[in-house]
Every structure is written in C-alpha cells, then in structure tokens.
Amino acid sequence: MLRNIILALIPALILPFSLTAQEPSNPVDLVNPHIGGIAHVLMPTFPTVHRPYGMLRFYPVTSPGIPDSYLAGRIYGFPLNRPEHRGRAVITVMPVSGINQVTKSDLSSSFDRDFEKVTPYHYQVLLDNGYITVDFAPTERCGFFQFSPESTKELVLVFQTIEDGTFNLKGNQNLIGEESVKGATQHVNIWFNRPVKQSGYVDEDGNIVEKKKTKGKGIRYFVAFSGSEQVKMNYGISWVNQTQAARSLIQEIPGWDFNDTIREGLNAWNAELGKIRIKGATHDQQVTFYTALYRSMERMVNINENGRYYSAYNKKNNKTTHNVYVDDWSWDTFRTLHPLRFLISPDREADMIKSYILMGEQRGWKPTFPQITGDAKCMIGHQQAAIIADAWMKGIRGFDLPRAYKLLRKNAMEGTMIPWQEGPATELDRFYREKGWFPALAPGEPETVKEVATFEKRQAVAVTLEHAYDDWCLAQLANELNHIEDRDVLLARAKNYQNVFNPETGFMSPRKADGSWVEPFDPKTSEGPGCREYFAEVNSWNYSWFVPHDIDNLITLMGGREAFVSRLDQLFEESLTGYAKWGTFKEQPDATGLVGQFVMGNEPGFHVPYLYVYAGEPWKTQHRIRQLMDAWFRNDVMGICGDEDGGGLSSWYVFSAMGFYPMTPGRPEYVIGSPLFEEVTITLGKGKELVIKAPGVSAQNKYVHGVTVNGEAAGNLRFSHAAIADGGTILLDLGSRPLKTSN
Secondary structure (H helix, E strand, C coil), X not given: CHHHHHHHHHHHHHHHHCCCCCCCCCHHHHCCCCCCCCCCCCCCXXXXXXXXXXXXXXXCEECCXXXXXXHCCEEEEEEEECCCCCCCCEEEEEEEECHHHCCCCCCXXXXXXXXXXXECCEEEEEECCCCEEEEEEECCCEEEEEEEECXXXXXXXXXXXXXXEEEEEECCCEEEEEEEECCEEEEEEEEECCCCCEEEXXXXXXXXXXXXXXXXXXXXXXXXXXXXXXXXXXXXXXXXXXXXXXXXXXXXXXXXXXXXXXXXXXXXXXXXXXXXXXXXXXXXXXXXXXXXXXXXXXXXXXXXXXXXXXXXXXXXXXXXXXXXXXXXXXXXXXXXXXXHHHXXXXXXXXXXXXXXXXXXXXXXXXXXXXXXXXXXXCCCCCCHHHHHHHHHHCCCCCCXXXXXXXXXXXXXXXXXXXXXXXXXXXXXXXXXXXXCXXXXXXXXXXXXXXXXXXXXXXXXXXXHHHHHHHHHHHHHHHHHCCCHHHHHHHHHHCCHHHHXXXXXXXXXXXXXXXXXXXXXXXXXXXXXXXXXXXXXXXXHHHHCCCCCCCHXXXXXXXXXXXXXXXXXXXXXXXXXXXXXXXXXXXXXXXXXXXXXXXXXXXXXXXXXXXXXXXXXXXXXXXXXXXXXXXXXXXXXXXXXXXXXXXXXXXXXXXXXXXXXXXXXXXXXXXXXXXXXXXXXXXXXXXXXXXXXXXXXXXCCCCEXXXXXXCCEECCCCEEECCCCCCCEEEEEEEECCCCCCCC
C-alpha cells in the first residue's frame, strides 16, 4: 500500500521541478498582465484589458499617489476607455451603495488584489466599500460591465468626466454621453438591463439636480436602480458620432450574455497569440513570453468604424476602405515591434503604414507619435523612414510607396530635427545639412534658438546619430523609386555619424559649431538629467553603438575587431565609478536594467548585445542575451526592467526568446542569438509557417555551434528575410561550451 501511495505521488513531486513545459493549448492562459506592475524607476506596466489592436482599452483608475499600478490600494473609477497607451481615462463609472453616496467628494473604494482577477479579455474585482463585485469584458469598440452588490441598499452608478462632458438619459435604460479629449470627442451609447429609477447631475456645490447648470469640466452624473440586484451595462464608443456608437454596440454585443463576450475575447486572443507557438522552456519562461507577445498587441489601435474614422489631422470624419490605425510611438517601436508585425501580421502592418500616409497628407508633416487626438511630437529622428523601408524591403506591398516617400522626403529635407518639435527647418537644421553634425553647446552655454525646448535640450549627438540612420533608410526607398540624386545625398548624410566620433576617446561625443569637441566630456554622465544636452535618455556609453546601418565601418572606427570587442566587453563591465545606482538614475532616469554601463531597459541599446556577432565573437552575444533575458524579463511584478512603451521592450524579448533579431530595420536581415525554446512555430502571412528548432536547448546548452536555414548553412549567423518569407525551418545546433571559431 505504501509503495502504491509513493508511486502515485511521484508525478506531483516531480512536476514543480520540471525543466520544461509542454506546448500550451490556450496561450492566453499563460498571460500575466501584472508582470511589470512595479516599476524599476519610471513607469510600470498596467493590467490592460482589450482585444488585440482594439479601439477600447481598460484598466481601473487607481491611487494617483501610488505610481506603481500593482501597489495601488484604492480604485477611483472604471474607465469606459483609455484611448492612449498608458493615457488617462475617458468617462469613468463607479458603483456605490445608496443614493446618499453620490454627493461625496471621494467615491473611491479600497480593494484587495487577492479578490481581483485579470486576463487580457476579462477583469473582475471586489470593492470593499459596499462589497460590490465589478466584472468587465471588452470587444474592439464596446464594453460590458456587470455590477453585483452584496448589500441590500440600492445600487447607484456614478459617471464622471475630466474635461467637458454631457449625459442624457433617453427613456429609462439608454444613457447617451460624451467627453472632450484634446479637441476630439468620445461618444458613448450605454444600455442597462434594468430600468433606471432615478438620475441626475451633482453640481459644483454637491447638490443633486436634474440638469447640470453650466457646461464645464469634471461632470458627475448618476443613475440609480431599485433594489440590490445585479445590473448589467454594455456600451459602444465612437469618435465619429452617437449613431456609430450605437451601431457598434448592436454589432459587437447584441445581447446580455456576459459569458459570450468573455468567450469571444478568449478566442480572439488565442487566435492572435497562437500565431507563435512554443515548445519547451520553463513554465515561467512561457508565461513571460506570451505576456510579452500580449503587450506587443496593444497598439497601434484600429479606429475604422464601419468605413469611417475621425482624424485629428484634418478635424473631420473621413471615409475609408481599409483599417486606420493610431497610437504609436515610432522612436520606441520601429526597432522591434513593427518588425515583429511584419512577420505575423503583414497585412495589418500595411494598413498601419497607409494610416501614417493619410495622417501625413492631412496635416502636412508626417506624425511621430500619432494619437487619436493628434501628434504628440515626441523624441527625435524620423523613424517612419525605418518602418516603411523595412516593410518595403521585406516585400510588403500593400501601400503606395511614392506617396510615403514624398512625405518622408519633406521631413528629411525641409523639416526641423530639433527634439520634440515639428515644422520647417531652423538655423540648427541648416547647419546640420551643410556641416554634417548637429551643433552642441558647451556646458552652461545659454541656448540661442527659441525652438529648442528648455527641458529636452538639443540632444545634439543623438540627433546626429539617429538622422544618419534614418537618412540611410530613406536612401533605400529613394533607390527603389530610382530617385538617384536623392539617394546619393541621403547616403552621404548617412555617414554623418562619423562627424561625432571622437577618435581620441573612442566615443560618440558632442561637437560645437566651430568643429571643436565639448570639453570636459564624461561618457557616463553626458550632461543630465537624462543626458538630454547631448543624448536622448541614455549616455554615450550606450549611444556610441547606434550605427545599425554601417556596423562594419563602426568596427573600423573603433580600431578594428579586437578593439571593438574589448570596448563591448568594457561596456558590460564598466563600473558606476563612485556613484551608487541612485546617482546613475539621477543623471539617467531611463537607464534601467543596468549591466555595467549597458542599459537594457531603454530602446537605444536593444541591438548592442548582438554586435558581437558582427565582430566575430558570437558566443558573447549568446551569453549576454541569455543573461539579459534571465535577469530582466521575469514572471513577477518587477519583471520588466524599463518603460515597456506599448510593446517596444516586450517585442525585444519575443525576438530574443525565439532566437533571432532584426538588427537593422530597413535591411531585410536577421541575426542569430540564443533561443529559449526547443521549437517555435511562427504563422507568417498567408498561412505560411516558419519553424525554429533547437533540440537539446537548456540553461547550459545556449551556445550556437551551427545554423541551417531551409537546409542552407548560415555560416555568419545571419540570414535574409527572403530566405524565410515563404516559411521553412531554421535548425540550431547548440552546445554547453562556446564555439570560439569565426562563424
């Protein structure tokens, strides 16, 4: 008997210590939206509930004094939408028990994470005030709430706006509302499954009135129901008009079956996440992977509403025959997020590029950080050149290249390069286009160009480096269109990075208008905060490698392969030199995920660990990639090492965990890293599949001894997009010891 009991227990005893997990049948079940809910320094992730690329996003409004979403202890309302990535709520609803609650200045409630459930398609929480359970499930343009009170008091729902808003109860079950958002208007059409007993506004003095007296900000409106039975509420949103909000609701939530909406959401997520199927690795690594893939599907968001969309770029409702997308931060997303979609959703990516073209033509300048409310005009460079060049060179043809080129050329030839600005060229831009570098100021030297933002500064070295790369990308498109004169000008400008390389120090360094170097210059601090005088968010130790389009010449500039590898090694081992981490964060608050001076938690360094491959020592890439994934991407609430930026950081992990990386967007080529999984199957566009096999992979078996792509050896550990465009198999031979021979 004892022997039988022991034999029966063996599987349970072994399973927790298993090194590998089986292929998941429902990948969405492996998503943990709370990964990264506590930030290392700046912004945490948020437990966002939405459909993939859907127009409606949801997560609760929590304690404003607690920046880390996971540590928040109070909920101040449930948004009907969050139109911008990690942006504010637009119209919130809060359930309370009893009509006497609606005039309270604070309607918030404490809650306990142990009574909260979050998946990408369903949210549930128990509010301590009144013990009301709130359930939510989204569609692409609609939301479905269930409010289930435990008390015997009447249930009241309180709606609030931040900006100007209005509400109007039609009959006793249909509430019409809207709120202004930076010049746009979100319309909502709300239905309740039970008749409203009483409704009204709460005015500025805290009195209940039938109609609000004056239009203004911070509108509060309530609806009350008889008894304490569950109330269901579903609604449609629209940026076009109320009629379209109602139409979307009829189409997407035609009835009152909450479980149907949950089931449809689960299926939608499994379909999208299932475009990449994995086998092997640990359970935690699988959770980290699918959570990263889920984060990569938050945006851009589709604002096509039955063939019409509102554009903040011409302030009109427009007709469309294709899906239209907004909400992108191109500086953050061109490196890995767009290249990931080129693989798994090429048709969607083509529509995103068409959307960029539309926005650019409607406003005269191409947007950089396009939102539903207009362009946020953030960061530096014109990375749409990289996005569009990468798409075109990888064979995506679902957009008008001459139209795209015309817009990109205007920005490159006529626009300003000043960080966080838009418009025609200034004296700084004219200097750059004549001399070949963005002029820097000496420490303490006053700014003389009014267009330069006080906080963001000139960022002179980063601007030079990024525009050199962007011009190279645009040159690829000029060549495709046979614009030979443009191509030659752009290719010459693509070499401008050489003008800010100081051979005496071996670092990319600030250079004044007279051609002299700024002295003294420290590549670690580089004039903070955030190194914004000369760089963007990280220091010269990190930005000195940003020449993704001309790596071979960068190696030469740094003294050849041996010196290049030595400097890379030093990057990962260089100390903080007298500073504790807080000193580094004071200078560079975005510099998280530190390994020596290397910054994993910010985009400029994403490609850096892969540079060893180009210098002939790929085993160092393999070692570093594994180290970075293990240390900085984990299944826990601090498992994201930097600002996630709506898929930017997460898509780096998706690529790296699969075992390859898009080194230079605009050049259709990938470089091999070190995979985590025994097998990865990627469903490409038009039903084709790419399979990456790494038999025997483990924590120790991480070193690549050989690679074949569809039977052909990839001796330099690189392969073209054309080699996998129609699918096929990549086979990696791995071992536990580095293969220290030139590959």
